[in-house]
Amino acid sequence: MSNENVMKGAMGTQLLLLSVVVLVISFGFAMMSIMSQGHASFNTNSNIPWGQPIATYLYFALASSGLGMIAALPLVFGFKQFYPIVKRAIFLAFIILISGMAVLAMELGHVFRMLWVIPFNMQIQSAMFWMGVFYVADLLFLLWKMQKMDAGDWDSKTSKQIAIGSFLAVLLASGNLALIFGMMSMRPFWFDGLLPIYFYLTAVASGLAALVFFTYLSHGFSRNKMSQPLQDLMNGALPKLFAAVLGGTLLFIAVRAITGVYTNNPEIYLVWRDYLFASPVYQASLWLGILLPFVLMLSKSLRNQPGTQMLVAVLVFGGLFAERFYFVVGGQVVPLFKGTWEWDLIQYSPSATEWALTFMGSALLFTLYLLGEKVLNLSAMPPAQK
Amino acid sequence: MAKWGMVIDLDKCTGCQACTTACAMENNTLPGESWQDVLYYHEGSYPSAQMKWLPRPCMQCENPSCVHVCPTRATYKDMDAGGIVFVDWNKCIGCKYCMIACPYGVRFYADEKPLLEPDLRDIFPGQKGQLWSPPYQNPEEDWTRGIGVQPKGVVSKCTFCHHKVSKAPPGTPDLDEDNPALKEYVPACVRTCAPKARYFGDLDNPDSNVNRLIGDKHGVRLKDSSGNKPQVYYLGAGAGVPAFQPKPRS
Numbered sequence A: 001m002s003n004e005n006v007m008k009g010a011m012g013t014q015l016l017l018l019s020v021v022v023l024v025i026s027f028g029f030a031m032m033s034i035m036s037q038g039h040a041s042f043n044t045n046s047n048i049p050w051g052q053p054i055a056t057y058l059y060f061a062l063a064s065s066g067l068g069m070i071a072a073l074p075l076v077f078g079f080k081q082f083y084p085i086v087k088r089a090i091f092l093a094f095i096i097l098i099s100g101m102a103v104l105a106m107e108l109g110h111v112f113r114m115l116w117v118i119p120f121n122m123q124i125q126s127a128m129f130w131m132g133v134f135y136v137a138d139l140l141f142l143l144w145k146m147q148k149m150d151a152g153d154w155d156s157k158t159s160k161q162i163a164i165g166s167f168l169a170v171l172l173a174s175g176n177l178a179l180i181f182g183m184m185s186m187r188p189f190w191f192d193g194l195l196p197i198y199f200y201l202t203a204v205a206s207g208l209a210a211l212v213f214f215t216y217l218s219h220g221f222s223r224n225k226m227s228q229p230l231q232d233l234m235n236g237a238l239p240k241l242f243a244a245v246l247g248g249t250l251l252f253i254a255v256r257a258i259t260g261v262y263t264n265n266p267e268i269y270l271v272w273r274d275y276l277f278a279s280p281v282y283q284a285s286l287w288l289g290i291l292l293p294f295v296l297m298l299s300k301s302l303r304n305q306p307g308t309q310m311l312v313a314v315l316v317f318g319g320l321f322a323e324r325f326y327f328v329v330g331g332q333v334v335p336l337f338k339g340t341w342e343w344d345l346i347q348y349s350p351s352a353t354e355w356a357l358t359f360m361g362s363a364l365l366f367t368l369y370l371l372g373e374k375v376l377n378l379s380a381m382p383p384a385q386k
Numbered sequence B: 001m002a003k004w005g006m007v008i009d010l011d012k013c014t015g016c017q018a019c020t021t022a023c024a025m026e027n028n029t030l031p032g033e034s035w036q037d038v039l040y041y042h043e044g045s046y047p048s049a050q051m052k053w054l055p056r057p058c059m060q061c062e063n064p065s066c067v068h069v070c071p072t073r074a075t076y077k078d079m080d081a082g083g084i085v086f087v088d089w090n091k092c093i094g095c096k097y098c099m100i101a102c103p104y105g106v107r108f109y110a111d112e113k114p115l116l117e118p119d120l121r122d123i124f125p126g127q128k129g130q131l132w133s134p135p136y137q138n139p140e141e142d143w144t145r146g147i148g149v150q151p152k153g154v155v156s157k158c159t160f161c162h163h164k165v166s167k168a169p170p171g172t173p174d175l176d177e178d179n180p181a182l183k184e185y186v187p188a189c190v191r192t193c194a195p196k197a198r199y200f201g202d203l204d205n206p207d208s209n210v211n212r213l214i215g216d217k218h219g220v221r222l223k224d225s226s227g228n229k230p231q232v233y234y235l236g237a238g239a240g241v242p243a244f245q246p247k248p249r250s
Helices: A010-041 A052-075 A080-107 A111-121 A127-150 A157-182 A195-218 A228-234 A237-262 A266-276 A280-298 A306-330 A352-375 B018-027 B065-069 B097-101 B209-216
Strands: B004-009 B037-043 B050-056 B075-078 B084-087 B198-202 B232-235
Touching (some): A010 A352, A052 A080, A052 A127, A052 A157, A052 A195, A080 A127, A080 A195, A080 A237, A080 A352, A111 A127, A157 A195, A195 A237, A195 A306, A237 A266, A237 A280, A237 A306, A280 A306, B004 B209, B018 B037, B065 B075, B065 B097
Parallel strands (some): B004 B232
Antiparallel strands (some): B075 B084
């Protein structure tokens, strides 16, 4: 195996320093704003309680779940051609979830109180209670699996049981996360029993984008530096899977949009017509962030090219982040029981503090990733696959 | 124990907002943190255009979706306190899921940008954990029921003036502000209502005036399709809420 991991060298150190600087600045700015102004430093309010920090958490949590599902392909279902990316996928799933949780922690009113009131009060009726349970289980299984792989234990019975447990935790965590929105009948834009399927699809799409981007980054954006099994994967199953999940994502968005625009219910069709489709950012994210990558990945000659794959990964990053943002905010823009005090769709755009939290989460992800590349061998795979 | 309910007669309500003001004074709420509000709607167009208004406290639902979603049991329905839905500020983590799940939009996160300038929180900075400390405060305070001035980072809501109604003699069918023996126990919004459009009493007592009014005058609950079953009933014309319409585009 050619372990040409450029992140172990000087380039990795420079990127690590840059990430730490961005992390310190963004965390420092957000912390100072929150300490001095409280949540008045956010542009959320009692009409739009959930804004960009929640969308960022959702984006990170689902990208983590998507990576967990991709890792299950070789570890649970026996698709051995995915072994070259599995350790990096598990590691990325772990650190992306940590980054998302860090953003969520800064958004809550009392984060430390959460640590005792949730376990001591056991409100099992709440989907948010189960979100805590499933994502903690997910995190622990990822850590356990990572430890096993790092110790070279790929195929023991325990290792396989952990992989199955991890996959189930991922399904429960991301499916339940969808239901936090999907069970809210008083918010018709979200109310949808099939939302977990949509979340699974988009989770895998964002997980693949992260995996492609970070795999290329660790190899200096050069496929020649990758091991042969990894090159084979990048030329074969992975881009095909990427195309398939992007197609599924588009199909799901189309079905939701068509039923949404068709209905007479103003709390649904107005959101699609006057908020999502009226926004140039949403339009750009849909056409350039999801449709264009899908078209590029449909072409056999294009989808195997490193440049195309990196471009698609970056476009999907942006496209799905916007998708999460417009999904979270879209469920709240129709004013709920406000009379003519709110005589239009509610306007919301994130504040500097909210943007700082998004940058903080991203910088934390990069920092942890670069540390992982330096300390761990994320390109490792079972000896039989080399 | 009583099951406290409110009846609001829209044929009597003049939309004067005295209830809103009394609530704000009683509970020391910030501008925009309108536990009680009168909402104005218009519906239709000339020559049959209507102007509607709707006083809106917390509905203290029998089947409250806010309680179901709260991950910490900070929001709870206390059947020993007349079925009022409270927020325990010692348990609330400020996740705001209850605000998402309330179909009536009656929950507030006052740790937000001020509705009006100057910001009263700057003029009367919070002391002893309070979000703000106005010089004249209701001495009643119980953070386990969300009564008083809230701390930072929690959700607040109407408590049906529990600090008043809980002191009423047991078995009282109705809390009528015209009865001198009971007037101190009447919720602020009911007591101040000049046209006497509000009634407050025990929905479990078959002899209560609120039950008689609901039965005789065809009381309705708002958004009954939500299944939340409010303990607030409306009488008279105009109890429906018009569907949302966006501002006309030029």
